[in-house]
Amino acid sequence: MRPDETTTDVLRCTAHGLGELPELVELAIVLTSTMARVAEEHELTPMQGRLLCGLGEQPRRMVDLAQSLGIEKAALTGLVDRAERRGLVERTPVPGDRRAVQVTLTEDGGQAMVAFGTGVASALGELLEPLPVKDRATFCRLASAVVGSARATWDHA
Amino acid sequence: MRPDETTTDVLRCTAHGLGELPELVELAIVLTSTMARVAEEHELTPMQGRLLCGLGEQPRRMVDLAQSLGIEKAALTGLVDRAERRGLVERTPVPGDRRAVQVTLTEDGGQAMVAFGTGVASALGELLEPLPVKDRATFCRLASAVVGSARATWDHA
DNA sequence: TATTGTTATACTCTATAACTATA
DNA sequence: TATAGTTATAGAGTATAACAATA
Structure with a gap:
């Protein structure tokens, strides 16, 4: 709907x-x-999509990921549980800290991540398509400025 | 977080x-x-905020509201149940169609609706504040264009 | 028969609090 | 003591399918 x-x-x-x-x-x-x-x-939940994208660059620890996604670590435990059950990610130990775990993309998870990322980029591109070419860049620039100042404010508070 | x-x-x-x-x-x-x-x-969930705003103008029927909010009618039943339990809305009969119910704002719900709406407007205003005045209007205009074309596309599909 | 709304069921996402294991 | 992560619990939001009442 x-x-x-x-x-x-x-x-x-x-x-x-x-x-x-x-x-x-x-x-x-x-x-x-x-x-x-x-x-x-792509048969993902929006949050799973964000999780996969957060792992696109390299494995991340739970604390780190929870912070990036803006959720509590306990919530992340469940999120990773479900993603793991679907074969998208894996938990692996962190060398040098036996308390911590890293979350890594599986083969399937990596493919899903790329497909999702490409799909989002394409869908957002379509959204801007009706705009005059010049306005598209302006819109993105202003969006970026708004995001930047919002994050700056949050980081202070 | x-x-x-x-x-x-x-x-x-x-x-x-x-x-x-x-x-x-x-x-x-x-x-x-x-x-x-x-x-x-304002002690609301985001979805409750949207629900209240959808009732700002006049009472709405369940089917109508579900469509506006983009959720299934069964999901709306639960949403309205919880809002009703919190005293924000009421279910009243629709004259002339005994199958249907209208959802109306209570006194409390109306106050919450206005407070929430004002708060959102103010928060969004703060988000734009760092932009040069001229850019703010441009940004809103482009946002409006994007939204408009997206809705037009959706209505076709 | 079609429409309106609810119930039943199951799953995802979230927070808080209490806990374990390690640093 | 402090940090990393999990478990337990509770609640919100969602969908699908089956249902009742009314049109």
């Missing part, structure tokens, strides 16, 4: 004077739904 | 030639996290 507008209705009422912010709410929903659709096409 | 980058890593590897699309993935995460944070500040 695909969402249409809803959350934005109230913003149109309560946020007058605040500009076109409701568009950002819809944008969040469109982007999130798009990624969820791509994940589903 | 707040997420940092992760999903975008693989895109940087697999999506070369596709431009700055990874920024859009991060943007989705930043926007979604921001709305989740605001919901939490």
Whole structure:
């Protein structure tokens, strides 16, 4: 099922004077739904997609991954359990610290990761396609600026 | 817990030639996290926030709401059950169709809806604050265009 | 027969608290 | 003591399938 507008209705009422912010709410929903659709096409949950992408570069420890994904380590335990059960990732020991474990991509997981990544990039590309070429770059640049300042704020707090 | 980058890593590897699309993935995460944070500040789940906003204008029927939110009607039953248990909404009969029910905001639900909507608008406003004034409008305009074309595509399919 | 909504069931994602093992 | 990770528990959100009541 695909969402249409809803959350934005109230913003149109309560946020007058605040500009076109409701568009950002819809944008969040469109982007999130798009990624969820791509994940589903590859038989992944959105969170599994993010997990695989987090392992694209190299194995990561649980603490590290939990932080990257913005979830508690206990939640990650379950996430990795399920991904492991599906043959996407493996837990391996970390040399030099017998408390820790590394999570690594399996062969299948690596393929799923690449397929998902490619699919997301392609789907987002299609989303921008209707825009004039010049606007696409502008939009990405501004998106990047917003993300950057948001992260800067969070890191301070 | 707040997420940092992760999903975008693989895109940087697999999506070369596709431009700055990874920024859009991060943007989705930043926007979604921001709305989740605001919901939490008002003791709502993100989905409850969306539900309340969907009822801001007038009562809605279950089928209608499920469609707006992009979930199955059975899932909406549970969502409304929990919201009703918290005193945010009520189920009332629809005159003229004894199969249907309307969902309406309670007094509390209405206040929560306005508070949440205001909070979201304010939080999104802060997110744009670091941008030059001119860029803010541009960003919202482009966001609106992306959303519009995405919805147009979905409506066709 | 078709539509509206609920119930039953199962799974994913999440948090908190308590625990084990290692540093 | 502090850190890494798991287990236990509880709750939210979701889908599918089967169902009841009404149109």
